[in-house]
Amino acid sequence: MSGFVKVQFKDGEKIFSAGDPADKLYVLEKGKIQLLDATSGQPFAQLKEGESFGEQAILTHGVRSAAAIALGDVECIEITAAGLRQLLANQPSIVTSMFEALLLQLHMHNSLHQQG
Numbered sequence: 001m002s003g004f005v006k007v008q009f010k011d012g013e014k015i016f017s018a019g020d021p022a023d024k025l026y027v028l029e030k031g032k033i034q035l036l037d038a039t040s041g042q043p044f045a046q047l048k049e050g051e052s053f054g055e056q057a058i059l060t061h062g063v064r065s066a067a068a069i070a071l072g073d074v075e076c077i078e079i080t081a082a083g084l085r086q087l088l089a090n091q092p093s094i095v096t097s098m099f100e101a102l103l104l105q106l107h108m109h110n111s112l113h114q115q116g
Contacts, residue, residue, distance in 0.1 A: 007075070010073060018067050022056045024080050025052060025081075028076050033047040035066045037066060038067070
């Protein structure tokens with residue numbers, strides 16, 4: 001499916017940096033990811049298999065507010081904003097609305113997780 005690809009990262013490899021365009025969402029299939037604060041560079045969250053990150057890409061089309069680094073070998077499904085829009089283009093509007101609501105809920109959950 002266009003816009004949905006499996007990607008791999010090596011230990012210590014930067015997946016994205018703060019300030020990068022937010023144009024991809026990731027679902028972590030293998031390994032761990034560490035998120036780093038844009039200002040201090042300090043870690044504030046560690047994600048494990050089954051978690052997702054980068055949902056801001058789909059919600060705001062802005063820039064990354066944090067950096068993401070691979071901890072060990074990592075495999076993710078990378079979903080581009082364009083690929084997701086293409087997939088949703090042929091769906092009833094209720095499907096798009098429901099998906100956007102789920103992404104907003106994920107974003108809020110991740111924000112709370114980062115604060116706690």
